[in-house]
Amino acid sequence: MTTTPVRALTPVLDTGRTTLGPALRDAVRSHLGEQMSRIAGYHFGWADADGLPTGSWGGKMVRPGLALLSARAAGAPAEDGLPAALAVELVHNFSLVHDDIMDGDETRRGRPTAWTVFGVPDAVLAGDAMATAATSVLLEAPGPGARAATLSLMTATQRMIDGQTADVGFERRDDVTLAECLRMAGDKTGALLGCACSLGAELVGGEQVLVENLRAFGEHIGLAFQLVDDLLGIWGDTERAGKRVGADLWARKKSLPVVAALNAPGSEELRALYLGAEPLTESDVRQVTALVERAGGRDWAQDEAARQITAAEECLAAAPLPGGVRAEFLEIAGFILGRQL
Amino acid sequence: MTTTPVRALTPVLDTGRTTLGPALRDAVRSHLGEQMSRIAGYHFGWADADGLPTGSWGGKMVRPGLALLSARAAGAPAEDGLPAALAVELVHNFSLVHDDIMDGDETRRGRPTAWTVFGVPDAVLAGDAMATAATSVLLEAPGPGARAATLSLMTATQRMIDGQTADVGFERRDDVTLAECLRMAGDKTGALLGCACSLGAELVGGEQVLVENLRAFGEHIGLAFQLVDDLLGIWGDTERAGKRVGADLWARKKSLPVVAALNAPGSEELRALYLGAEPLTESDVRQVTALVERAGGRDWAQDEAARQITAAEECLAAAPLPGGVRAEFLEIAGFILGRQL
Numbered sequence: 001m002t003t004t005p006v007r008a009l010t011p012v013l014d015t016g017r018t019t020l021g022p023a024l025r026d027a028v029r030s031h032l033g034e035q036m037s038r039i040a041g042y043h044f045g046w047a048d049a050d051g052l053p054t055g056s057w058g059g060k061m062v063r064p065g066l067a068l069l070s071a072r073a074a075g076a077p078a079e080d081g082l083p084a085a086l087a088v089e090l091v092h093n094f095s096l097v098h099d100d101i102m103d104g105d106e107t108r109r110g111r112p113t114a115w116t117v118f119g120v121p122d123a124v125l126a127g128d129a130m131a132t133a134a135t136s137v138l139l140e141a142p143g144p145g146a147r148a149a150t151l152s153l154m155t156a157t158q159r160m161i162d163g164q165t166a167d168v169g170f171e172r173r174d175d176v177t178l179a180e181c182l183r184m185a186g187d188k189t190g191a192l193l194g195c196a197c198s199l200g201a202e203l204v205g206g207e208q209v210l211v212e213n214l215r216a217f218g219e220h221i222g223l224a225f226q227l228v229d230d231l232l233g234i235w236g237d238t239e240r241a242g243k244r245v246g247a248d249l250w251a252r253k254k255s256l257p258v259v260a261a262l263n264a265p266g267s268e269e270l271r272a273l274y275l276g277a278e279p280l281t282e283s284d285v286r287q288v289t290a291l292v293e294r295a296g297g298r299d300w301a302q303d304e305a306a307r308q309i310t311a312a313e314e315c316l317a318a319a320p321l322p323g324g325v326r327a328e329f330l331e332i333a334g335f336i337l338g339r340q341l
Numbered sequence: 342m343t344t345t346p347v348r349a350l351t352p353v354l355d356t357g358r359t360t361l362g363p364a365l366r367d368a369v370r371s372h373l374g375e376q377m378s379r380i381a382g383y384h385f386g387w388a389d390a391d392g393l394p395t396g397s398w399g400g401k402m403v404r405p406g407l408a409l410l411s412a413r414a415a416g417a418p419a420e421d422g423l424p425a426a427l428a429v430e431l432v433h434n435f436s437l438v439h440d441d442i443m444d445g446d447e448t449r450r451g452r453p454t455a456w457t458v459f460g461v462p463d464a465v466l467a468g469d470a471m472a473t474a475a476t477s478v479l480l481e482a483p484g485p486g487a488r489a490a491t492l493s494l495m496t497a498t499q500r501m502i503d504g505q506t507a508d509v510g511f512e513r514r515d516d517v518t519l520a521e522c523l524r525m526a527g528d529k530t531g532a533l534l535g536c537a538c539s540l541g542a543e544l545v546g547g548e549q550v551l552v553e554n555l556r557a558f559g560e561h562i563g564l565a566f567q568l569v570d571d572l573l574g575i576w577g578d579t580e581r582a583g584k585r586v587g588a589d590l591w592a593r594k595k596s597l598p599v600v601a602a603l604n605a606p607g608s609e610e611l612r613a614l615y616l617g618a619e620p621l622t623e624s625d626v627r628q629v630t631a632l633v634e635r636a637g638g639r640d641w642a643q644d645e646a647a648r649q650i651t652a653a654e655e656c657l658a659a660a661p662l663p664g665g666v667r668a669e670f671l672e673i674a675g676f677i678l679g680r681q682l
Binding site for chain 1: 373374376435439443462465466468470473475480481488496499503625
């Protein structure tokens, strides 16, 4: 993970970096106890396991950057959206810490995950503490919309949890429909991104039509991101995908292109191979890749991603906001779809 | 767990039972997704693992009963405190679901714990979902103090997390001071009980002096409960303690009477035995029990519990509230200290 492409692509995120990094550290320090602060600091990357500074500023901050922009969309200064930005980033990272435990993932962003360093109990608690702090930070905000914004954040969090639950549950099922899979991705990825895009506006008391259009914009972008992510997981190159290509197939993941293919006519061979219990061989994975493509999974996912991007652009066009802010939203969307969420 | 002593001891809790059980089920159903509702329903006890009704109404509801009473303390009808009651019960149970995972506990209230039935991933998510729902339920309340009450609930939750963190951390340490141990117990048990006693009043816009005194009352009762619980864990009978007597000592738990004894003069033999690495024998545990008593751990804990109860009564006396409500608070406190929290 380098910072250079961030700077090059999106000045708005670069601004976010200088504002958000220190503010996030302050929020963690003032809301979490000592041990929980240490684990959060390690997870965010600004401290090592002993709590010593690493010099890192804590990630790409895409979601909080969107939240700041969303305050500007409602005509307020970016800094008025800061509590929304911090809250969204805390919720996102609470979910990452817990997901890593559930999935047994041992590395994230090239470092050992929190639970491998501090143990499962403290990592569960650190996620809980970050989620709790998110509510406090947002609700303490002086903005007129603090209560409404916090309720929106809880709704998005609940959907994110449902999406993760569905994703976990899909592993045990062989009858997942495309509609279920799209809903899961919308809940798991779309809901919080939609929240990030609208929360700053809601906090500063922006009009409902603005808030709703920004939320829908973010949800469509989130779904497009997930489609692109799933495509790259099968047909991308490893460096760009950020994970081993084919890993999703090896794990028999019910990703969007695969579920589209499994539900297409003539998918008997694919179903027999992918839904079986035998460990897949390398040649099986190559075969699955070909069968998903032949059944139209790749084309469908590419088309659907394009449809979601168009829908996102329409929502943004319908949102009453300054032209410069619209351009910045589109710039960040491009950045996200370039696989940097 | 039988319901008869509840009915006999505290009519207020019995009232709570008929109101709170159905309201809690409604809150879970309307805020949690399908699978998360099922796990929560299983954990609360009103459904079995397949989601079929058990006929149970979901526990003693001590904390939500206190929250309803706290609304009445501020002159409002009990039902105005309902969102506070539900939120406190959701937070308490989110912590139980997560604690059972952390501690590896396989039974609770005589039934297999949620993680043993649904797996760790879904149980982590169910705890997250219950915590998220707690905030939504409270913040949606029409009461004038919804925002302040939600912030108080987050503060209590954060303290509860810190208390659990400290408790987990004590296992690895042999230099835990009595002050640290008291603070841990205050955070882990006192904070949420103090919140339960004051949250209804805060939600309905009760005076600050009332809210603060009720909170302090609950914190002192929580600490007294923990002291009694620790005493019973060493010198009680198994039925009353609700767990195997001596289990805390076998596990070398840094409970309050033990930490008092470890820090007393002349505790060398106790320290050598209890802080060693060798597994304890039955005769060791008998010896530890005698040494903790000889070092004054039992007397100190009994005296401290009495001090906490006196302090609680003083806080209640200082709270401006109707005499009948005061009597009910004392009745529930007696019920709690009779080991029914």
